Amino acid sequence: xxxxxxxxxxxxxxxxxxxxxxxxxxxxxxxxxxxxxxxxxxxxxxxxxxxxxxxxxxxxxxxxxxxxxxxxxxxxxxxxxxxxxxxxxxxxxxxxxxxxxxxxxxxxxxxxxxxxxxxxxxxxxxxxxxxxxxxxxxxxxxxxxxxxxxxxxxxxxxxxxxxxxxxxxxxxxxxxxxxxxxxxxxxxxxxxxxxxxxxxxxxxxxxxxxxxxxxxxxxxxxxxxxxxxxxxxxxxxxxxxxxxxxxxxxxxxxxxxxxxxxxxxxxxxxxxxxxxxxxxxxxxxxxxxxxxxxxxxxxxxxxxxxxxxxxxxxxxxxxxxxxxxxxxxxxxxxxxxxxxxxxxxxxxxxxxxxxxxxxxxxxxxxxxxxxxxxxxxxxxxxxxxxxxxxxxxxxxxxxxxxxxxxxxxxxxxxxxxxxxxxxxxxxxxxxxxxxxxxxxxxxxxxxxxxxxxxxxxxxxxxxxxxxxxxxxxxxxxxxxxxxxxxxxxxx
Amino acid sequence: xxxxxxxxxxxxxxxxxxxxxxxxxxxxxxxxxxxxxxxxxxxxxxxxxxxxxxxxxxxxxxxxxxxxxxxxxxxxxxxxxxxxxxxxxxxxxxxxxxxxxxxxxxxxxxxxxxxxxxxxxxxxxxxxxxxxxxxxxxxxxxxxxxxxxxxxxxxxxxxxxxxxxxxxxxxxxxxxxxxxxxxxxxxxxxxxxxxxxxxxxxxxxxxxxxxxxxxxxxxxxxxxxxxxx
Ligand SMILES: Nc1ncnc2c1ncn2[C@@H]1O[C@H](COP(=O)(O)OP(=O)(O)OP(=O)(O)O)[C@@H](O)[C@H]1O
Ligand SMILES: [Mg+2]
Numbered sequence: 199x200x201x202x203x204x205x206x207x208x209x210x211x212x213x214x215x216x217x218x219x220x221x222x223x224x225x226x227x228x229x230x231x232x233x234x235x236x237x238x239x240x241x242x243x244x245x246x247x248x249x250x251x252x253x254x255x256x257x258x259x260x261x262x263x264x265x266x267x268x269x270x271x272x273x274x275x276x277x278x279x280x281x282x283x284x285x286x287x288x289x290x291x292x293x294x295x296x297x298x299x300x301x302x303x304x305x306x307x308x309x310x311x312x313x314x315x316x317x318x319x320x321x322x323x324x325x326x327x328x329x330x331x332x333x334x335x336x337x338x339x340x341x342x343x344x345x346x347x348x349x350x351x352x353x354x355x356x357x358x359x360x361x362x363x364x365x366x367x368x369x370x371x372x373x374x375x376x377x378x379x380x381x382x383x384x385x386x387x388x389x390x391x392x393x394x395x396x397x398x399x400x401x402x403x404x405x406x407x408x409x410x411x412x413x414x415x416x417x418x419x420x421x422x423x424x425x426x427x428x429x430x431x432x433x434x435x436x437x438x439x440x441x442x443x444x445x446x447x448x449x450x451x452x453x454x455x456x457x458x459x460x461x462x463x464x465x466x467x468x469x470x471x472x473x474x475x476x477x478x479x480x481x482x483x484x485x486x487x488x489x490x491x492x493x494x495x496x497x498x499x500x501x502x503x504x505x506x507x508x509x510x511x512x513x514x515x516x517x518x519x520x521x522x523x524x525x526x527x528x529x530x531x532x533x534x535x536x537x538x539x540x541x542x543x544x545x546x547x548x549x550x551x552x553x554x555x556x557x558x559x560x561x562x563x564x565x566x567x568x569x570x571x572x573x574x575x576x577x578x579x580x581x582x583x584x585x586x587x588x589x590x591x592x593x594x595x596x597x598x599x600x601x602x603x604x605x606x607x608x609x610x611x612x613x614x615x616x617x618x619x620x621x622x623x624x625x626x627x628x629x630x631x632x633x634x635x636x637x638x639x640x641x642x643x644x645x646x647x648x649x650x651x652x653x654x655x656x657x658x659x660x661x662x663x664x665x666x667x668x669x670x671x672x673x674x675x676x677x678x679x680x681x682x683x684x685x686x687x688x689x
Numbered sequence: 690x691x692x693x694x695x696x697x698x699x700x701x702x703x704x705x706x707x708x709x710x711x712x713x714x715x716x717x718x719x720x721x722x723x724x725x726x727x728x729x730x731x732x733x734x735x736x737x738x739x740x741x742x743x744x745x746x747x748x749x750x751x752x753x754x755x756x757x758x759x760x761x762x763x764x765x766x767x768x769x770x771x772x773x774x775x776x777x778x779x780x781x782x783x784x785x786x787x788x789x790x791x792x793x794x795x796x797x798x799x800x801x802x803x804x805x806x807x808x809x810x811x812x813x814x815x816x817x818x819x820x821x822x823x824x825x826x827x828x829x830x831x832x833x834x835x836x837x838x839x840x841x842x843x844x845x846x847x848x849x850x851x852x853x854x855x856x857x858x859x860x861x862x863x864x865x866x867x868x869x870x871x872x873x874x875x876x877x878x879x880x881x882x883x884x885x886x887x888x889x890x891x892x893x894x895x896x897x898x899x900x901x902x903x904x905x906x907x908x909x910x911x912x913x914x915x916x917x918x
Contacts, residue, residue, distance in 0.1 A: 199798050199807075202791060203784075210786030551782040554743055555843070556771020556799040558764075681743045681770070684782055685734050685855055 204569050214541065218534050218668075219577040225523070225530035226581025226660050231588040232519035233656060234647035238592075239512045239599070242643040246508065246601035247500050254385050256478045257470035258500075259313060259485060260493050261303045291364075292334040296371060296426050296459040299327035304464035305492065312488050313468055318481030320473040323382040324465035326373035326455050330425060330448070335364020369411060369447035371425070373455025373465075376400050382469045384436070387445065392419035392434035399451050403430045409438040411447035423448065426458050444641070506640065508601035530577075531664050538570055538672035542679075549676050550684030559677040566676045567669035574665020575658075582657040589647045597645040691717040691740060691883075696749035697906075698735050709735035710746070711906035719850070721913075722877055722884045724897035731903045733887045734855055740885060741774050741853045742766045753851075771799035775844035777873075779856035781836040783828040789815060789839045790824035796843045814846035815839070818872060834865035838872065845876055852877070854886045858893060870896060 208215045298304055307324060314322040374382055377397035384394070390409055407417055412435050415423075422429045425448075436445055456462050470485070472478040478496055486494045542549070549562055698710040709732045717723055717740075725733050738744040739751050742758050745766075751758040753773065758766065775796070783792045793811035802810070815824050818838040828836050837857060844852055854873065858866035870893055877884040886897065894900050900911040 199791075199794060199804070203787065203795075206786040206791070547780070547782060548784050551778070551784070552795060553767075554741065554770060554776050555796050556767055556769075557795075558767050558799065561799065682738050684776070684778065685738060685743065 200565060200568060203565060204572055207569055208573060211541065214537050215573060215576070218537050218573055219580060221530040221533045222574060222577025222661060222664050223580035223584055225527045225664075226578055226657050227584035227588055228526050229523040229660060230581065230585030230653060230657055231592065231647070232515060232523045234585075234589045234649065234653060235511075235592060235645070236515040236519065238645045238647035239508065239515050241648070242508055242599050242645060243501050243512065243601060245643050246641045247497060254381050254471055255469045256472040256475075256497055257482050257485065258495050259309065259468040259470060259489065260466060260495070261305045261491060262301070262493050290336050292332075294330065294332045294424070294426050296328050296330045296455075298459070298461065298464075298466065299329045299370065302327055302466040304461055304466055305468075307463045307465045309489055309492065310465065310468050313470055313485050316481055316484035316488055318473050318477035318484065319470055321381050321471040322468060323375050323378045324452070324468045325375075325383060326452055326459070326461060326464060327446075327466040328371040328373070328455060328459050328461075329368060330371050331366070331368045333364060333366050369415070371448045371450060371455060372446040373450050373452035376451045381471050383446065384449070388437045389434045390437035392432070394434055395449070395451065399433075401453050402451060403428060403454060404433045404451065405430045406434045406436055406449040407432055408436050408445035408447055410445075415447075425450075428458055430454070506600045506602045508599040508643070511597075511599055511645070527660070531667055534570070534574065534577075534664050534668040535671050538566070538668040539675055542566060542672045542675045545676075546679055546683050549679050550681055550686070553679070553681035554684040562676050563673035566673040567666070570669030570672060571662065571665040574661040574663075574668070577664070578658050578661025581661065582654065585653075585657060586649065589649055589653075592645070592647050598642055599645055600640055600642045602640040690719050690752075690754065691715070692750075692752040693739070694750050694752075696739060696746045696751060698732075698739065698744075699747045708906050710739070710903075713749070713906070713908050715901070715908055715910070717883060717885065719883055720881050721899060722874075722897045723886070723899045723901060724894035725885065725887045725901045725903060726889070726891070726894050727903040732906045733903050735906075736903060736908075737776075737853050737855050737885070737887055740851070741776050742769045743776075767799070772847070773849055774851045774853065775847070775849040777837070777840050777844050777852065777854040777857045779859040781828070781833070781840045781860070783836055783839055783843075785828050788825050788827055789820060789831065789842075792828070792839055793843045793846050796846050800847060810846055811842075814842040817845070817876075818842045832865075833861050834868060837861065837865075837869050841869070841872060841876070845880070848880065849882070851883045851885070854884070856887055856889065858888070858890060866890070866893070 304326070310322050310324040313319060372383060374384060374395070376395035376399040379385060379394070384406075389406075392406075395404070395406060405423060407415075407423075412418060412432075417423065417432055419432055419435060421432045423432065424430075430448075430450065436449075438445055450458070452465070456464060470481065472481045478498075482494050482496045485492070552562060553559075693713055693715045696710055696713040696715075697708065700707045700709055713736065725736065727733050735744075739746055739758070742753070745759050749759065753769065756765070756769075758769070761769075783789075784795065787795070790808070790811050793814050794807045797807045797810060812821065812824060815821055818841055820835060820838050820842065823831060823835060823839075828839070831839065837860075841857075852873075857873065858869050861869060873884060873886070874896065876882065884897075886893065888894050899913050902909045902911075
């Protein structure tokens with residue numbers, strides 16, 4: 199009887215049923231789309247952050263370079279011993295420098311143990327970010343001022359030195375702890391060829407290189423790279439697909455990197471994993487207390503540091519989307535409640551009659567509540583369908599988002615660099631793609647709003663809440679009616 | 690059997706007090722047919738509410754058998770409304786979204802009757818008021834007289850001890866009025882009900898064994914008579 203009455207009642211006042219269901223459906227669809235879009239943006243943000251800081255990193259600790267300090271700006275020093283002077287007075291030089299990456303400053307490797315002792319820290323790994331710059335070529339005789347046309351100028355890349363012929367090359371080198379795969383820059387990276395590092399590689403002159411560096415420098419597994427005079431064997435090539443970490447060009451065991459760069463017991467970046475997501479802020483505070491000079495950055499700091507269309511999308515979804523869906527949801531709930539109350543008022547005589555026939559208050563409340571719930575569920579199912587359509591449309595639109603991490607200084611650095619070979623008078627060389635905290639990295643992702651169980655649960659949950667809310671209020675009104683109302687409201 | 694002793698009912702609307710029943714004492718034996726008449730606002734419907742367990746008196750006692758309706762729990766009042774007492778209204782009071790058959794079934798719902806038996810008993814009740822072939826119709830698709838027949842079927846389907854009717858023919862034309870009164874009389878006779886009918890219509894009142902008049906909350910009793918032929 200209950201369900202028959204519910205069905206007949208909802209059909210009997212079809213217009214109200216449709217209005218309330220459509221209101222709920224639109225609100226639910228909006229909430230679902232906003233939720234999914236926001237999850238999609240969050241995923242995109244995670245992708246960007248992971249591509250910069252690796253998977254699983256909750257906190258990074260660095261020490262920012264003071265202006266003018268720090269290594270990395272290619273200050274080549276040419277001594278007499280660096281080259282041989284030929285008969286015509288020009289000097290042939292070949293130099294190879296491995297120095298600390300620009301924008302970062304070395305810290306003692308002791309910080310890693312200080313950090314791992316901090317509260318809420320479960321895992322720590324330290325790296326050393328370096329830039330290798332090679333310069334080779336011929337410098338003209340400083341005595342013969344170039345008055346005539348430059349002789350044998352470097353074709354497309356004639357440097358600022360008239361008549362010189364030289365080649366500048368730069369790539370990023372990073373020292374990592376061999377065998378530490380769970381955390382750090384290579385967490386989430388995959389080996390495309392050869393092998394990865396194991397703990398046995400500590401101290402060995404071996405290297406992992408990125409696929410892109412392998413391509414550009416024409417290297418493969420078994421090749422050797424000469425770094426400040428030491429030959430290092432390539433043992434593995436890291437796959438570079440766009441979702442994975444933005445890789446450095448060359449990875450070395452950290453002790454080898456320290457030895458080759460002369461930065462014994464120095465590190466530039468410490469990757470920290472918290473014991474749980476909730477303890478990250480506590481851990482960050484503890485690290486800051488222990489290392490007041492260091493820059494301690496949590497994932498959420500990093501997320502707020504992401505700029506570009508990704509961050510616009512994020513604030514759009516977070517602010518406008520959230521408030522809009524709350525407003526529409528409130529309106530839909532209000533509509534459902536108002537229609538239910540007016541429905542109960544209109545049915546005063548009906549409920550009075552049923553009470554006069556011996557229907558208990560509980561039965562009347564169940565009746566009104568079930569009507570509202572069924573109404574809510576109709577809205578919920580319609581909302582799920584509309585929301586699903588909306589999300590599929592959003593995903594089909596293939597909205598591409600780009601996120602840039604890093605500060606303004608890094609952006610300038612990136613703009614200043616980028617010239618392979620002879621720069622326009624600047625010896626900055628190519629900035630490595632990733633130079634720690636201060637570096638800038640732009641990652642393109644396509645917005646993919648996920649559809650999962652939580653999605654359906656949210657839709658059904660909202661519908662049930664809306665239905666229950668209206669049902670409880672309506673049922674309460676109906677229960678308060680006196681059975682004598684059946685005799686009173688004669689028409 | 691109803692025994693009313695010194696029953697008063699006062700409605701309070703803010704500061705205004707209206708005394709609808711004032712010190713009414715009265716006995717109605719089982720199986721009697723009683724008509725209640727009186728001017729509008731006299732207290733007829735209020736008295737019917739007391740008899741129908743729809744409301745409690747402000748003071749005095751309303752005994753149905755041995756139970757005082759002024760004292761029993763709300764739950765028991767609900768149960769009495771479900772089992773012992775049925776009411777027919779001037780406005781028919783059918784649920785507009787339910788068919789005739791479903792409307793009759795609503796009276797069996799609080800008794801916990803199973804769906805199948807409910808359907809059978811409702812169909813039989815509709816048949817007994819001559820509406821078997823209209824069972825699938827909505828109230829709006831039926832004439833006033835037919836709607837009141839459905840309401841009577843709904844009242845009688847659970848075989849109550851008491852049938853109360855508040856101006857059951859007030860909304861009907863004369864020919865239909867005669868049909869409905871004849872039907873009520875027939876059911877009263879066949880089922881041994883206590884039938885209490887509030888009416889403005891003297892013709893209807895004269896068919897009862899006993900006439901009560903209520904004016905300004907006070908009852909005058911005609912005593913038992915032989916109903917007019
Ligand atoms: N719920 C209520 N609140 C306030 N006053 C009420 C209420 N119900 C009835 N009354 C008042 O009590 C008095 C008796 O009302 P009642 O409905 O019993 O009269 P009645 O004899 O049935 O009249 P009618 O012939 O018009 O139906 C009237 O003055 C009425 O206004
Ligand atoms: Mg009345």
